[in-house]
Amino acid sequence: MKVKNAGRWAPRGARPWLYTGFAIAIASGIRILLHPLLGPIMPGTAFLIAAALIEYFFGMTRAIFAMVIGLLIADYLFVPPYQQIAVFDQSDLALLISYPLITIVVICLIERLRRAQFRAELIGQVAQSRYEMLLRRDNERVLADRAADETHRLMRHLPHYHDDIVLIKAFDRKAGAEARRARHDATAIAQGTRFDNVHPDDVKRLASMIHPGSQRVRITHGSAFRTITCLGEQFTTHAGDFLVFRVEEAS
Template sequence: MKVKNSNRWAPRGIRPWLYTAFAVIAAGTVRIMLHPLLGPIMPGTAFLLAAALVQYFFGMTRAIVAMVLGLFIADYLFVPPYGAIATLDQSDLALVISYPLITLVVICLIERLRRAQFRAEFIASVAQSRYEMLLRLDNERALASRAADETHRLLRHLPHYHDDIVLIKAFERRASAVGAAGSAPSEPGIAEGTRFGSLHPEDLVRLSATTHPGSQRVRIGTGGVYRAIVCIAERFTTHAGDFLVFRLEDPA
């Protein structure tokens, strides 16, 4: 995965510059305190450490500024003759060559590591968010599947234990949406009730083709003897789909 702007991991604003100035001042203070003990030895070491710390926390631009400031302060205060830059001798030349070279190598390595760290953290956060999205989708899918199973189980239960139900038609919302778009929707599922076989065949065909709620008269009977009765169709909308329930108004 390519991560754009991985070189912009460093914080922005005025505060990092204040911390950079504080790091240079602190390095100079520590070196002044150690000057009676060290003398002209390692004049730029404290500023190298300050530049490395600035690089780790605030980026390369501020680290280079800290390095340049440290170079001038070290050459002015800690390279003999102290307090003067008028003459350029071997000590000055050694500081000017060694200090920037070593400091640049250190801050470049730290910059590379920080960019790699930023990239790894960014990829990890993206992976974590995608994992959480997949978990939510799996949970929603499992809940929807369980709810659909419970709905279908209820639909299988109702026609067999309620004498007034003739049939139940199930309509899938996706099929309805496809039909509205111009394609032929799939046939709705039909669950037969206990009075399904008592209806006249012509009425069964008419009810099977009905897709809207309402009431209509049907013929019910046995042995070729039928009587007219009102059949009411009611539509129920659930998360598993739409259902049309046909029941007899007076099943006796």
């Protein structure tokens, strides 16, 4: 995976530059304290270590700045003749070649490692975010399926315990009226206890309805039919829309 922001791992602002100046000052102080013991030996080692630490914590720009300032301080204070800039000899040339070369190699390696680390952290955060999104969607799907199952179980349960229900049908709230009317035969999900008592033609008319309202239907009364009112009520749930048709009076 290509991460464009992998090179932007270093902190921004004025504080990193303050820490850079503090690190240069510490390196200079340590080298001054060791100068009576070391003399002209390894004049840039303390500054190399400071530049490496600055690279690890604050990035390449501050590390290169620390390297350049360290080179000037080391050449001026710790390369003989001391505290003279007019004389350029073999010691100055050795410091000018060896110190920047080694320091640049070290800070480039650290920069590469820090970018790889930051890239891995970004990829890990993206993967964690996607994993959480997948978990959330999976949980929502499971809850929706469970709610739909419970709703349909309730719709199947109601007709058995309410003797005035004729028919319960469901339809897709997102579908148009023509689409609902075209598949009305498939929308009836439950037959009530009064379903068999209603005239077949009236059952077809109820099954084709897509809006709530009152209808006059014929229902068996002995060996004949009598006309009564059938009320259609719409119920909207998270599992879908339902029309419940029930007679307003029991036989």
